[in-house]
Amino acid sequence: MTRARQxxxxxxxxxxxxxxxxxxxxxxxxxxxxxxxxxLSIEGGSxxxxxxxxxxxxxxxxxLGTFKIATLVTLLTLAMGYPVAYLMAxxxxxxxxxxxxxxxxxxxxxxxxxxxxxxxxxxxNGVINRTLVSWGxxxxxxxxxxxxxxxLIGMVHVLLPYMILPIFxxxxxxxxxxxxxxxxxxxxxxxxFLRVTLPLTMNGVVAGxxxxxxxxxxxxxxxxxxxxxxxxxIANLIEEQVRELLxxxxxxxxxxxxxxxxxxxxxxxxxxxxxxxx
Amino acid sequence: MKGVDLRIDSVAKHYGPVVALGxxxxxxxxGEFLTILGPSGSGKTTLLKVIAGFEYPxxxxxxxxxxxxxxxxxAKRNVGMVxxxxxxFPHMTVARNVGFPLQMRGVPKPELRDRVFRAxxxxxxxxxxxxxxxxxxxxxxxxxALARAVVFDPTLLLLDEPFGALDRKLRESMQLEVRRxxxxxxxxxxxxxxxxxxxxxxxxxxxxxxxxxxxxVGTPDEVYERPADDFVAAxxxxxxxxxxxxxxxxRVLLDGGASVTVTDLDGxxxxxxxxxxxxxxxxGPATNSFSGTVVEAVYLGQAHKLRVRAAGGIELLxxxxxxxxxxxxxxxxxAPQDAHVLRGSA
Amino acid sequence: xxxxxxxxxxxxxxxxxxxxxxxxxxxxxxPQRPGQIxxxxxxxxxxxxxxxxxxxxxxxxxxxxxxxxSPVDLGKLKAMVASGNVEWNLTEIxxxxxxxxxxxxxxxxxxxxxxxxxxxxKEAQNEYLFASSxxxxxxxxxxxxxxxxxxxxGWAEFWDVxxxxxxxxxxxxxxxxxEFALLADGVPADKLYPIDxxxxxxxxxxxxxxxxxxxxxxxxxxxxxxxKEVVLATGWNGRFYDLMKKEAPIAVEWxxxxxxxxxxxxxxxxxxxYWSNKMLAxxxxxxxxxxxxxxxxxxxxxxxxxxYIDPKAAPHMPTHPDNLPKQFWLSAAWWDENMEKSLDxxxxxxxxx
Numbered sequence: 001m002t003r004a005r006q007x008x009x010x011x012x013x014x015x016x017x018x019x020x021x022x023x024x025x026x027x028x029x030x031x032x033x034x035x036x037x038x039x040l041s042i043e044g045g046s047x048x049x050x051x052x053x054x055x056x057x058x059x060x061x062x063x064l065g066t067f068k069i070a071t072l073v074t075l076l077t078l079a080m081g082y083p084v085a086y087l088m089a090x091x092x093x094x095x096x097x098x099x100x101x102x103x104x105x106x107x108x109x110x111x112x113x114x115x116x117x118x119x120x121x122x123x124x125n126g127v128i129n130r131t132l133v134s135w136g137x138x139x140x141x142x143x144x145x146x147x148x149x150x151x152l153i154g155m156v157h158v159l160l161p162y163m164i165l166p167i168f169x170x171x172x173x174x175x176x177x178x179x180x181x182x183x184x185x186x187x188x189x190x191x192x193f194l195r196v197t198l199p200l201t202m203n204g205v206v207a208g209x210x211x212x213x214x215x216x217x218x219x220x221x222x223x224x225x226x227x228x229x230x231x232x233x234i235a236n237l238i239e240e241q242v243r244e245l246l247x248x249x250x251x252x253x254x255x256x257x258x259x260x261x262x263x264x265x266x267x268x269x270x271x272x273x274x275x276x277x278x
Numbered sequence: 279m280k281g282v283d284l285r286i287d288s289v290a291k292h293y294g295p296v297v298a299l300g301x302x303x304x305x306x307x308x309g310e311f312l313t314i315l316g317p318s319g320s321g322k323t324t325l326l327k328v329i330a331g332f333e334y335p336x337x338x339x340x341x342x343x344x345x346x347x348x349x350x351x352x353a354k355r356n357v358g359m360v361x362x363x364x365x366x367f368p369h370m371t372v373a374r375n376v377g378f379p380l381q382m383r384g385v386p387k388p389e390l391r392d393r394v395f396r397a398x399x400x401x402x403x404x405x406x407x408x409x410x411x412x413x414x415x416x417x418x419x420x421x422x423a424l425a426r427a428v429v430f431d432p433t434l435l436l437l438d439e440p441f442g443a444l445d446r447k448l449r450e451s452m453q454l455e456v457r458r459x460x461x462x463x464x465x466x467x468x469x470x471x472x473x474x475x476x477x478x479x480x481x482x483x484x485x486x487x488x489x490x491x492x493x494x495v496g497t498p499d500e501v502y503e504r505p506a507d508d509f510v511a512a513x514x515x516x517x518x519x520x521x522x523x524x525x526x527x528x529r530v531l532l533d534g535g536a537s538v539t540v541t542d543l544d545g546x547x548x549x550x551x552x553x554x555x556x557x558x559x560x561x562g563p564a565t566n567s568f569s570g571t572v573v574e575a576v577y578l579g580q581a582h583k584l585r586v587r588a589a590g591g592i593e594l595l596x597x598x599x600x601x602x603x604x605x606x607x608x609x610x611x612x613a614p615q616d617a618h619v620l621r622g623s624a
Numbered sequence: 625x626x627x628x629x630x631x632x633x634x635x636x637x638x639x640x641x642x643x644x645x646x647x648x649x650x651x652x653x654x655p656q657r658p659g660q661i662x663x664x665x666x667x668x669x670x671x672x673x674x675x676x677x678x679x680x681x682x683x684x685x686x687x688x689x690x691x692x693x694s695p696v697d698l699g700k701l702k703a704m705v706a707s708g709n710v711e712w713n714l715t716e717i718x719x720x721x722x723x724x725x726x727x728x729x730x731x732x733x734x735x736x737x738x739x740x741x742x743x744x745x746k747e748a749q750n751e752y753l754f755a756s757s758x759x760x761x762x763x764x765x766x767x768x769x770x771x772x773x774x775x776x777x778g779w780a781e782f783w784d785v786x787x788x789x790x791x792x793x794x795x796x797x798x799x800x801x802x803e804f805a806l807l808a809d810g811v812p813a814d815k816l817y818p819i820d821x822x823x824x825x826x827x828x829x830x831x832x833x834x835x836x837x838x839x840x841x842x843x844x845x846x847x848x849x850x851x852k853e854v855v856l857a858t859g860w861n862g863r864f865y866d867l868m869k870k871e872a873p874i875a876v877e878w879x880x881x882x883x884x885x886x887x888x889x890x891x892x893x894x895x896x897x898y899w900s901n902k903m904l905a906x907x908x909x910x911x912x913x914x915x916x917x918x919x920x921x922x923x924x925x926x927x928x929x930x931x932y933i934d935p936k937a938a939p940h941m942p943t944h945p946d947n948l949p950k951q952f953w954l955s956a957a958w959w960d961e962n963m964e965k966s967l968d969x970x971x972x973x974x975x976x977x
Contacts (some may be wrong), residue, residue, distance in 0.1 A: 012867075056968070057514045057972065058971055058972045058975070061972075061975055062975070065975070079606075109681070119851075120851075123851055123853050124791070124836070124852065124853050125851055125852040125853060126851075141637045144855070146836055146837050162976055175363070175365065177361050177362075177363065177365045178365050178367060178368075180330075180352070180361075180365070181359070181361060181365035181367075182332055182367070182378070183332075183351075183352045183353050184331070184332070184352050184353070184355075184357060184358075185353075185357075185358075185378055185379035185382060185430070186353050186354075186379045186382035186383055186428065186430070187353055187378075187382045188353055191382060195367075195378075196367055199369050200368070200369055224796070225840070225844075228836060228837040228838055229796035229837060229838020229839065229840065230838065230974070232971060232974070232975060237971070240967065242699040243697055243698055243699040243700075244698060244699075244721075244963075244967075245963060245964050245967070246698055246699065246702050246724065246728065247964065248699075248702075257682065269574050269890075
């Protein structure tokens with residue numbers, strides 16, 4: 001017993017020792033910059049930057065807007081991504097391969113190119129409007145571009161793989177006989193999905209939500225280009241402070257607030273996932 | 279609820295060019311324990327899936343208690359099934375696993391709790407309600423799966439090689455427990471296995487399958503003592519198969535040259551094969567005797583297994599009660615009534 | 625050129641060789657040549673033009689490779705100077721940021737002994753800021769949307785959605801737009817500063833519903849016109865010139881264009897400052913500035929360069945005698961003081977429904 005415990009303790013010890021370089025690296029590339037960011041935002045021991053950020057209607061409005069967009073994008077990617085991931089994971093090898101290829105292919109194209117592609121499609125004189133006009137469906141072009149809907153479309157397109165892939169791998173790990181068992185025990189297809197597949201793939205869903213939500217919060221090129229300037233994300237304002245106004249204290253404060261709000265959101269998501277009835 | 283009878287009527291199923299079931303017909307009486315025995319690829323699992331409703335047959339019908347359920351979805355068949363790997367829901371506690379089929383049937387909560395408790399008592403797992411499957415041993419998981427399969431009073435109980443993952447000792451005790459439970463609940467049961475010993479121990483009747491068809495249906499005794507063909511003979515237990523030509527009303531001239539007396543010919547003529555189980559062989563002179571040399575001797579605990587090579591290239595497996603050594607000269611034989619005659623091509 | 629292709633080893637021979645140098649400009653001891661210098665600028669067609677006009681010649685003459693990086697990034701400049709790890713030998717900055725970089729001490733002085741700006745107008749000879757070229761934010765429109773004689777001239781007409789219907793695009797930034805709004809509202813060009821923000825935003829309210837896209841990158845307005853996404857747009861003259869060279873149905877109105885200087889600086893603590901200055905010397909050469917202008921439509925500030933500009937390209941230059949008097953100079957000083965305030969107000973105004 002004691003011998004086993006000794007061996008165990010030694011194993012834990014060497015595991016810790018082995019992880020030291022990685023820890024140091026993480027500390028250097030992650031914790032140090034974060035702390036510097038924090039230090040930047042309270043330059044000279046003043047909380048003025050925070051007062052400005054939280055006291056101004058503009059910044060509060062942009063924070064709310066950013067979280068609204070991120071939430072909508074997350075919900076849309078989940079609604080579209082889950083069925084795709086599920087179909088891919090439960091279909092045959094060939095389809096699975098094809099599905100993964102289609103999901104991954106856009107990854108090799110730059111975000112900018114994909115965003116411009118949407119501009120070509122959605123524009124006043126774009127492919128969709130021109131087609132509809134030539135078919136006589138509409139007389140004047142529809143305002144598809146340069147609004148929030150266009151931003152959502154563009155962001156969902158870019159972020160969909162981040163939702164699909166974790167859910168795909170979670171669904172693939174679910175033993176298909178569990179679903180058969182549920183059906184054999186009297187569950188309808190929907191019940192079997194809700195009671196068995198969904199709870200067992202929750203970790204994939206949470207991973208997908210986390211990824212998409214975080215990435216959404218940091219988006220600014222796509223919203224700027226597809227939103228016609230009407231959709232302002234907090235990242236736009238941070239970038240402006242850093243690159244244009246050189247007010248790094250304020251940029252630091254905005255980033256810190258964003259970080260805190262994001263962490264709070266994750267805490268909420270993970271709690272939600274955990275309290276789900278089994 | 280008492281079990282009801284099951285009729286499998288000319289069920290066929292193929293996957294592309296591969297025939298999984300080539301027209302299978304079977305009946306299982308109410309409360310009967312039928313084992314479907316066969317090697318992997320014999321179609322037995324497909325047959326079980328068709329009964330459970332997970333596979334739709336290309337042809338044929340499944341009739342339970344006189345009602346044709348071929349088109350009924352698995353959820354509405356009221357069939358309890360224990361899967362090979364138990365298929366317990368890993369995110370649900372034992373109580374929720376066992377309560378699942380009741381919940382799906384809208385059983386009110388107090389009654390549900392009561393029935394789950396009784397089902398767990400039946401498999402002697404009281405007090406494990408709040409555990410997760412991962413916190414249970416293999417045997418305990420099996421009991422949970424069993425409780426879950428019977429808690430909703432199914433009309434049929436299907437068991438898909440449920441003992442495969444258990445060690446020998448646990449397997450034997452679980453086999454007995456399942457059999458006891460099945461008798462007590464009077465459940466019509468179809469049991470799938472490739473383990474002939476298990477089949478012989480548990481079953482009321484055994485259906486031996488191969489290549490998508492049923493080769494023989496009968497009591498354990500019948501399939502063991504009077505196998506319908508070479509496949510059944512070889513698949514169940516060890517056997518000596520001696521090919522030869524009928525030479526008289528009770529005489530067969532074996533291909534090796536020896537002539538033996540049998541009682542089972544019933545006036546048949548032409549080529550036959552004689553099946554003699556090793557434990558029916560005797561060491562020493564008998565009506566049909568062969569002299570030969572021991573080429574292999576294996577100690578089995580209660581018995582000794584010998585491989586004896588006799589004249590004419592005949593090799594015989596013999597179960598004896600005394601130790602012998604390879605190279606020893608020996609005379610072995612069998613009584614006329616202990617040879618079972620098989621006809622048709624091998 | 626006797627010193628062309630001088631090798632590093634030769635340079636080390638030192639004062640003796642330098643004393644024998646033929647040209648007086650090379651009288652001072654030339655510092656060691658680095659393997660490369662880094663010039664940071666806006667990128668895209670601008671870098672191509674810079675390579676053609678300046679970099680190729682510089683590399684050929686000195687043997688020093690010119691590495692181009694982009695984009696213009698004030699934040700990066702500040703970070704480089706603060707960390708003491710200055711990668712850029714030269715960088716472009718936004719025209720309105722000249723005062724800011726001097727105030728924050730992010731730049732080094734230009735060496736008048738190396739960079740000869742005697743051909744420049746007096747106002748363009750700041751000791752820290754090198755005026756590389758002139759550009760103008762102008763009104764551009766699709767020629768197929770407005771018949772000849774019925775084409776918009778000036779911001780009052782840009783604002784007039786009845787006579788000049790169709791979607792518009794403006795920059796997502798208060799710079800230029802506040803001025804344009806005041807001009808549209810009848811403020812004379814010489815009375816723009818200090819800007820009356822209330823009046824400007826009130827005038828902007830009128831045009832807001834007709835602005836389809838608030839652009840963020842310089843390429844956007846030209847592309848939007850090309851794609852018929854909008855029929856009127858504000859934008860940098862060179863971007864429109866680029867399309868007009870390719871005969872796109874686009875025209876530029878110079879009236880009330882907003883002039884500013886393209887600006888290059890030497891980051892404080894830049895390595896090999898002599899060679900930074902040397903590059904600026906190439907960039908102040910009138911003939912080379914003409915090559916650049918022909919390519920991009922952004923003329924240099926060496927007044928002598930006009931002589932060398934292609935006559936076909938000349939009318940597209942903001943400094944052309946026909947164009948220059950129609951425009952006004954943006955006040956970098958006012959913007960330096962009011963940038964943050966007006967940006968915040970701009971964002972707030974834009975978000976208001």
